[in-house]
Amino acid sequence: MSQRTHNHVGHHRLTPGTQEHAAATSAWNRLTVHRPAAVFAPADVHDVAHAVRWAVREELGVAVMATGHGVAGVGEHGVLINTASLRSVCIDAARRTATVGAGAHWSDVLPACAPHGLVGICGSSSQVGVVGFTQGGGFGWLSRSLGFASSSVRGAELVTASGRVRTLRRDRDDDLDLLWGVAGGAGNFGVVTSLTLDLHPIRGVYAGSLYYPVDRASEVIATYASWSASLPADAMSALALSGLPDAPSVPEPFRGRRFVVARGCFPDLAAGEDHVHELRRQLGDPDIDTWTKRAATDLDGVSLDPTSPLPFVQRGESLTDITDEVTSTLQEHVIPDLGTSLVMCEMRQLGGAMDTSPRGPHPMADTSARFSINCIGVAPTPDAVAAVRTTQERIFTSLRLHLTGDTYLNFLDGDATPERVRAAYTPQDWERLVALKNEHDPHNVLRFNRNIPPHAPSSIPSIHQNGAPS
Structure with missing residues (x-):
């Protein structure tokens, strides 16, 4: 048995105006603003219990944040508990x-x-x-x-x-x-x-990305759609349209350029090399090729996600498949805005063990989608926020007939309405979750999250095929 523990000072209620308070209220998405009635930085579970009891006595809601990802903005009617110190x-x-x-x-x-x-x-x-x-x-x-x-x-x-x-x-x-x-x-x-x-006994994988110029998008998308359908059930892949800014924070080979990207990960090294060789054979040499054997614990280099906080707007949906009509929409409504109102539109392959995982209240537990689709834009100003949302609405309106309506909680950002949260679960799971909420948090103390309201009616419109309310 091995252990690593990070000990930090700061289990007390933080004082507004201090560096500690500013750090504890700083979200990963810089568009999210926290102005809570109080902020606690607990050092252990007993400090957390104290903070929750304090919030209940003051008749305030509770929000929880650690790394700053995925937390709704907390105002004066809430208490923020920052668990960043609990890093054992x-x-x-x-x-x-x-x-x-x-x-x-x-x-x-x-x-x-x-x-x-x-x-x-x-x-x-x-x-x-x-x-x-x-x-x-x-x-x-x-x-x-x-x-x-x-x-x-x-x-x-x-x-x-x-x-x-x-x-x-x-x-x-x-x-x-x-x-x-x-x-x-x-x-x-x-x-x-x-x-x-x-934990799972996987040491090495074959993983990476092929970057082709975006003017080859039609060919790459069509080839990827066929290729991904032929992959083993344990292999994951994704197709991304990427337009990164010309900024010092972007690595030189990608700076200011637009790509169509075929990504993936194979736990079977030999199968991975064979399948990616076939993709290269069909498409020719890419501008950038990062496919290689990697440790299964070292996969950050596949997507190259940002490592510093940003102001961004994202919207995720679930896609039935990558068809010719979907390809046309991507070309018409995504590619023209890459590098301006969009930095990425990615479609991640679903299926495999996600279809056979033990049934839990996980997203897309009973979906017919073959891909998730997530569109992200960096938005440092209010005008930029409006531009990203307009672009996203145009994209998803055009894709409406190809969306299942299922949602993935971790891709819900400012659009985490009760209807959108409910769409992450099967009707049976939702009813069971509401029953648990009624039992364990009937006053909705924990509400600054992807919220499951207590006593939520089972008649909230369910989202079925094509995104149409039932």
């Missing part, structure tokens, strides 16, 4: 588990897994927090092989909405219902202070 990591190699604090990043966990030949189900960036990613369902480059991150939850420590500390384990029957909700319920049932996750 404990690897149990014999049991193939990791127990991680609420503030741990994947960049803390993955290096601790590597010496044991183990890996967790992480996303495309190791800068993301483990707990928030997992509670939003969580899928990444290994998910067609391993499933959703929420399905890997084995245990949890949390503070309930009443301020009670609870420890949940998958091997205790009395804990199973609440643990099921905690695993993929977007933080609606308590402030999670640690999770215990299953």
Whole structure:
């Protein structure tokens, strides 16, 4: 067993106007502004319980933030609990588990897994927090092989909405219902202070990206659509249209250029080399080729996600398939805005183990979509925000007949309405989640999240094929 622990000072209520307060309220998405009634930076689970009880006494809601990703703006009617200091990591190699604090990043966990030949189900960036990613369902480059991150939850420590500390384990029957909700319920049932996750014995993968000039988009998209359909069930791929700014923060080979990109990850090294060789044979040499053998714990180089906070607007949907009509929409409504109102539109392949993961309240649990689609624009000014949203609305309106209506919680940003959150779950899962909310947080103390309202009517319009309300 190995352990790495990060100890930080700062378990108290923070004073407005201090550097600590400013840091604790700074979101990853710079468009998100937090002006809470109070900010707490707990050092342990007991400090978290104190902060929750204080919020309840003051009749305030509770928001939780660690890395700053995916938290709705908190105003004067809320308390922000910043769990960044809870950054412990404990690897149990014999049991193939990791127990991680609420503030741990994947960049803390993955290096601790590597010496044991183990890996967790992480996303495309190791800068993301483990707990928030997992509670939003969580899928990444290994998910067609391993499933959703929420399905890997084995245990949890949390503070309930009443301020009670609870420890949940998958091997205790009395804990199973609440643990099921905690695993993929977007933080609606308590402030999670640690999770215990299953790890998996994968050492090496074949992964990377082929970058072609965007004027070859029609050919590359069509070839990719056919190629991705032929891949093994455990191989993940994605197609991205990318237009990065001419800025010093962008690596030189990509700066100010527009690409169509074929990405992926194969846990079977030989199969990966063969399949990518075939793609290169069909398309010819790319401008940039990053495919190589990598450690399964070192996948940041596939997507090259930003490593510093940005002001951005994203919108994600679920796509039935990449058809000729979809290709035409991408060419007409995405490519002209790459590098201006859009920096990326990515379609990630679904299926494989995500279809067969143990049933939990994870996103797209019963979807007919073959791809997620996520469009992102950097928006440093109000005019830029409006331009990105206009572009996104035009894209998704044009794609309407090819969208299933299913949502993925971790891609919901400012559009996390009750209807959009509900669309992440099957009707049966939603009803079960609402029942758990009624039992464990009937006053909706934990509401600054992808919120599941208590007593939510089962008649909220469900979203079915083609995005049409039923």
